[in-house]
Amino acid sequence: MIREERQFTVDLAVIGSGLAGFAASIFAINRGIRTAQIGNTGAVAYTTGYLDLFGRLAADQLLDDPWRGLRQLAASQPQHPLARVTEAEVRAAFDEFVAFLTEAGVPYGQAGERNVMALTPAGTIKPTLCVPSTMQGGVDALAARARCLIVDFRGLRGFSARQVVANLRQEWPQLRAEQLVFPGMEHGELYPEVMARSLEVPACREELAARIRDVLGDADVVGLPAILGMHHPHLVMAEMERLIGRPLFEIPTMPPAVPGIRLREMFEQVFPTRGLTLIPQQKVDAVRFADEAVRLSLADSYGPIAISAQTVILATGRFLSGGLLASFDGISEPLIGLPVTQPPSREGWFREQYMDKEGHPVHTAGIVTDADFRPLSAEGGPYDRRLFAAGLILAHQDWIRGRCGAGIALASAFRAVDAVGRELARSGGQSGKHQSAEGRRDV
Amino acid sequence: MMATLPPRSGPTRPTASLETEVLIIGGGATGAGIMRDLALRGIHSLLIDKKDLCAGASGGNHGLLHSGGRYVFSDPQSAIECREEGHILKRVLPQCIEQTGGLFVAVDGDDEGFAADFAGLCAAAGIACTPLLPAEARELEPALSERVVAAYQVPDATIDPFRLALENVNQARLVNGSIYRPHTEVVAFEKSGDVIVSALCRDNRSGETVRIVAQQFVNAGGAWAMDIARLAGCDDVRLLYSKGTLLVTHDRMIRRVINRLRPPADGDILVPGGTVSILGTTSLRTDALNAVQPTVDEINRNIREGMAMVPALAHARYIRAFSRVRPLLQAGGGADDRQATRGFALIDHHSQGIANLCTITGGKLTTYRLMAEKTADLVAARIGNTAPCRTAVDIVPDGEACRWTEPGAAPKLWYRAGDPDDTILCECEMVPQSAIDQIVRCAPGAEAEMTLEAIALRSRAGKGPCQGSFCGIRIASHLYDRGYYRDRTGLLHMRDFFNERFKGQRAVIWGQQMAQMELAEALHCGLLGLDCLDSPSETVTEGEAQS
Structure with a gap:
């Protein structure tokens, strides 16, 4: 049976469903741009929930002040995506993104002037800019060296309260560890996602709260792995705090983890209600730049889908998400075939030592763009005026070592959406604000 | 990690002292085998390694228990040893061995005369060898290339060198309380006349110096044997070093060991191992013993050559590569290290004026037990122990944690x-x-x-x-x-x-x-x-x- 093709006509197609793709959609929605977002959910489930702007500039220095770090970056690495946007844009991008998340049910703290020092499941400390409100208590407790209890659960791998305590006790003497059995999950392996969903049930909360109360001792605050509910976690946490009588906070677990799944599920719920066409779990097969529109084709289990867009933001990420492909002979961009700047040969991809302070050259490979984040062709001009790129696919950055993944995603999406708006205005392509992007079926 | 310490810094004052009958230096297959052999003769030993078990060539090979077919052209004596030892190990160490069988295949363009001689040479060495039609070989191993023009079946097998070392050490521990001590590196020998009294060793983790007193000293240092012998003032150990690089595929691509039927060259052996397969090896003369790493060029060469036998290697998923240095006995001086003898040598250092040190080196994993037997024979004779070797008959028990x-x-x-x-x-x-x-x-x-x-x-x-x-x-x-x-x-x-x-x-x-x-x-x-x-x-x- 040949299934009929579903067609969508939009002003902007965002390809990719990671942080950059979601951010681009948020910025586009807020500007009334008729948008479709397509693409595998990629690596968003791998986020800890922490939104890093910039955490490490030189090889040996974790940054306390990311804004000063950005100014230094502009001098030392002018090609870095974060050096190509203004500080005002970065602030606006974080504020707008965080406000949207908060309003949509996953509250975040606002971006401040300094990095906050956040806890990791290994008992190390990570500089980051914004944390979910459920994790703010950990930042505060660490800063105050509060009398604090860390709780873990038997069967939850990769999260040991004793490990957190062992590694922080020297500077945080009033830190203590307890292991509990999670209610209803007495045996076997535990999965944070399942624990989080079960904590949306009141009886489970009450039982867990009782077990925590039993081991509370003199603790003024209690840290837990990130399992406090999947939807509206701050409400789950508030209820647990009321039952226990102490403030709580979450510590990220090993990915894929609850904070990333929360974001993904929230976007999938909220975006359609805001007029965005979301086709989340499908990969775009082809992109064709026709004169009148950019044509994207893909297929899901109901048949083929065609999207006709005036502009496109490519936010397909790097290797893990499939935005870049590393093969025996070199690195390529598999969807459009954009040129990828990269080390001259495979020999140069990685340094000898894994933890080399300089990081690995392969991570700075990527797509080179103009100032509006339009990818450049091999000849040096924009590949197509209607095509933009955002997020980690961009060249000249090492988001891992720089602790700047969310910063690049948000800032480049912000600038790209701004440029999309200008492009639509120029071409007169924007077909009316607040217009819904419903699919038309060609019968 | 330990390689960052200066390799030959002088010993500090010993903070601990240990005593044993025999100190064995080098925790490869041979050292572990000697430990077991001595224990079964009732001799107590202490085995040390500057890193840990199988850190050298013992842990960096195909894990191939050779039928001997590989050596029938170049080294018939080694071929016979491999055949005999293969039989013994299959009996006494079955837990470490998978009897996969093996194929030797020539592809279109390989020297056909070479292939034609193979069966006769195997027969001369007593190695069971069955000729197959190319179609029969491909039926046994569907991953083989269409270009296979000649094939023989031989009793190759695979062996887990890590478990082998662990089981040997474990049995010695059980039999007479012999001791294994990792991260312990000899830095000097203390001599009295023609006798070594003790070895001063650095604990590479704590940095402390340990004095180990023994009656007999065995240098089973593999590629490092020449350096260890020199510490004792002996310059009669002469080795060449050959760097080999191997790759591990994500999947087990074949059921049997696949050998290329041609003079040994890059990428000519593919060995199944559990759920993976191991492709190798390149061979590169080197002077560097430490910190040898696979290079992109060696990877590319192995894959390019291996593809001729098994085309799927071109697009296989590789999860790992490793390089190790093989010690080869210096002899003849041919240009190709693969032509150097793969036999082993036991050196008693008598000519160097040392009465209680011996060095065992060269050889290969398949003959590790024989090397251990010859060494233990010498050590036992030197301390007046007349118990016979039992490693060829006693079964190695399954160690609980091995x-x-x-x-x-x-x-x-x-x-x-x-x-x-x-x-x-x-x-x-x-x-x-x-x-x-x-x-x-x-x-x-x-x-x-x-x-x-x-x-x-x-x-x-x-x-x-x-x-x-x-x-x-x-x-x-x-x-x-x-x-x-x-x-x-x-x-x-x-x-x-x-x-x-x-x-x-x-x-x-x-x-x-x-x-x-x-x-x-x-x-x-x-x-x-x-x-x-x-x-x-x-x-x-x-x-x-x-x-």
Whole structure:
């Protein structure tokens, strides 16, 4: 049976469903741009929930002040995506993104002037800019060296309260560890996602709260792995705090983890209600730049889908998400075939030592763009005026070592959406604000 | 990690003293075999290694138990030894061996005269060899190339060198309390006249010096044997060093060992091993003994050559590559190291004026037991022990904590035990926490604190497609939970473990492995900050470096 093709006509197609793709959609929605977002959910489930702007500039220095770090970056690495946007844009991008998340049910703290020092499941400390409100208590407790209890659960791998305590006790003497059995999950392996969903049930909360109360001792605050509910976690946490009588906070677990799944599920719920066409779990097969529109084709289990867009933001990420492909002979961009700047040969991809302070050259490979984040062709001009790129696919950055993944995603999406708006205005392509992007079926 | 210490710094004042009848230097297959052999003769020994078991060539080969076919052209004596030893090991060490069988195949363009002589040479060496039609060979091994023009079946097998060493050490421990001590490196010998009285050794983890007093000293240092002999003033050990690089595929691509039927060259042996296969090897003369790493060029050459036998190697997923230095006896002086003898030599150092040191070197994994027997014969004679060698007849018992290196053993035992609270820590290889607990409690070498590398060496943890990037974190957190780690040591061990695993990944990172690597680095560095453990920061405190 040949299934009929579903067609969508939009002003902007965002390809990719990671942080950059979601951010681009948020910025586009807020500007009334008729948008479709397509693409595998990629690596968003791998986020800890922490939104890093910039955490490490030189090889040996974790940054306390990311804004000063950005100014230094502009001098030392002018090609870095974060050096190509203004500080005002970065602030606006974080504020707008965080406000949207908060309003949509996953509250975040606002971006401040300094990095906050956040806890990791290994008992190390990570500089980051914004944390979910459920994790703010950990930042505060660490800063105050509060009398604090860390709780873990038997069967939850990769999260040991004793490990957190062992590694922080020297500077945080009033830190203590307890292991509990999670209610209803007495045996076997535990999965944070399942624990989080079960904590949306009141009886489970009450039982867990009782077990925590039993081991509370003199603790003024209690840290837990990130399992406090999947939807509206701050409400789950508030209820647990009321039952226990102490403030709580979450510590990220090993990915894929609850904070990333929360974001993904929230976007999938909220975006359609805001007029965005979301086709989340499908990969775009082809992109064709026709004169009148950019044509994207893909297929899901109901048949083929065609999207006709005036502009496109490519936010397909790097290797893990499939935005870049590393093969025996070199690195390529598999969807459009954009040129990828990269080390001259495979020999140069990685340094000898894994933890080399300089990081690995392969991570700075990527797509080179103009100032509006339009990818450049091999000849040096924009590949197509209607095509933009955002997020980690961009060249000249090492988001891992720089602790700047969310910063690049948000800032480049912000600038790209701004440029999309200008492009639509120029071409007169924007077909009316607040217009819904419903699919038309060609019968 | 230990290679960063100056290799020949003088000993400090000994802080501990140990005594044994025989000190064996070098924890490869041969050293472990000597330990077992001596124990079965009632002789107590202490085995030391500057790193850990199989850190040299013993742990860096195909894991191939040669039928002997490989050597019928160049070294008929080695071929016969391989055949005889293969028979013995299949009987006494069955737990380490998979009787896969093997094929020798020539492809279109290979020297046909060479192929034609093969059966006759095998017969002369007593090696069972059955000619096959190319179509029959492809029926046995569908991955073989259409270009195969000649094929022979031989009784090759595969052998797990890590388990072999562990089982040998374990039996010696059980029989007479012989001791294995990892991370212990000889830095000087103390002599009196023509007798070595003791060896001064550095504990490479604590930095302390240990004096080991023994009646007899055995140098089983493999590629390092020449350096060790020189410490005793002996310059009659002459070795050539050949660097070999091998690759590990994600899948088991063949059932049998596949050898190229031509004079030995790059990428001409593909060996199945558990759930993977191992392709190799290149051969490169080198002077560097330490820190040898696979290069992209060696990887490319192995794959290019291997493709001729098994075309799927062109697009296989590779999860690891490794390089080791083989010690070759200096003889003849031919240009190709593969023509150098693969035989072994036992040197009694009599001509050097030393009465109680011997060196055993050269050889190959398949003949490790024979090498151990000859060495133990000499040592036993020197101390007046007349007990006969029993290693060819006594079965090696299954050591309780030695079985975890066998692919598939962990999930089988885990499933059989059926304990739902025994969670899996390494998902790629299905290693449960009970295996980790047992290894740190009683595996050979568990007397001292174990690193994650030491645990991985004694299990399958970290051997799968994620190469330890997830299970390293889970195992460390489990060990914190157990109270095994109580301070920053666990973080440092994690970092060192990932650094070590990376060395084997670096040259084969493309395709899916690149995605894997990106995720690993995001976790290890981006999230956990293991790249900044030593960085100055207002908020990250400095702990005591432990290693």
